[in-house]
Amino acid sequence: MSNKDLPMQTSWEEAFDTLLWGADGLMPVTTVQVDTGTVLMSAWVSRAALRKTLEINKAVYWSRSRQELWVKGETSGNVQHLCEVRVDCDGDALLYIVDAAGPTCHTGRQSCFSWKLSPDTGLVCDRKIEEQPSQDHHA
Amino acid sequence: MSNKDLPMQTSWEEAFDTLLWGADGLMPVTTVQVDTGTVLMSAWVSRAALRKTLEINKAVYWSRSRQELWVKGETSGNVQHLCEVRVDCDGDALLYIVDAAGPTCHTGRQSCFSWKLSPDTGLVCDRKIEEQPSQDHHA
Known part of the structure; x- marks a missing residue:
């Protein structure tokens, strides 16, 4: 897409056709907690x-x-609970802004992004478990 | 991946091998502004x-x-400017936490996610342009 803005669509169905779905018919989405801005997951x-x-x-x-x-x-x-769906400038990525009723991660942590990667420490988990791990896992 | 935690790795190179790269050798990343939590882009x-x-x-x-x-x-x-790289529980998505020197979007807006999608309004842009659109666009 050029420097032009993503074309606005007044109809939800038209907007769907504006979006650039992948060859597999999918699009990445990132989900954020509305009040804290915590990034909860990507899917x-x-x-x-x-x-x-x-x-x-x-x-x-x-x-x-x-x-x-x-x-x-x-x-x-x-x-x-959905607060807002947002779309990026290329129309090929989504953002869900939500109010999560509990931990998002199947490990019982608030966010799936509970691991930090750095040259100093490698890959380490630095977030605590808030409730028992669930079976609700659908990567 | 099961309910087990993502295996921790003390070496950066080992960690790279733990991550689940797509068939195309790529992984989605979402980028967040460190002080405000604003989601800047996905790539x-x-x-x-x-x-x-x-x-x-x-x-x-x-x-x-x-x-x-x-x-x-x-x-x-x-x-x-990079503050932190984070990894999700499946090791197949990344989060960059950064301090951006200026607008991230090539349209001159702070965030690429400047469009809202809803059944009521369709697809509309509801964020203002902060500087002249750039040529720095690499979708």
Whole structure:
């Protein structure tokens, strides 16, 4: 895309066609907690996942491991109530701004990004577990 | 990956091998402004891009459109000084926490996520331009 702005669309369905879906029909999405700005997770959405997210006002993803729609927290109860969906300037990445009902990570941590990578320490986990690990894992 | 934690690695090179790179050798990365938590952009990194990021302490990406390493801000001057690299629980997504020297978006906006998508309004831009659009665009 050039320096021109992403074309605005007044219809939700038209907007879907403006977005640049990958060859696999998916797009990466990053999810942020609304009040703290904490980045909770990154995952993938299909058109159907994005549509359902906007319909039920909860974050829905496409689980690549299970090849199915995945309503986050359906099993664990830690749903992510949708506040806003945002789109980047190329129309090829999404941002979900949510209010999460509990820890997002299946390890029981608030954020999936609980590991730090640096030349000094290598890869280390520096965030605490907030509740028992769940079975609600759909990478 | 199971409910087990991502294996910790004390060596940076070992950690690279722990990460789950895509079939194309890339991994999605989301970049956040350190003091405000603003999500600035989403992009892609290769092993070489991640290595260079850690070496020069500036955010480096893989430009899929140009098929080359892309030191963000090399042209525009709006570099992203690296504060931290974080890894998610599956080892297949990254987070760059940075201090950006200027607007990240090639449209001159602070964040690339300047468009909002909702059933009520469709796709609309609701963020202002902070400086003249740049040529520094490497989607």
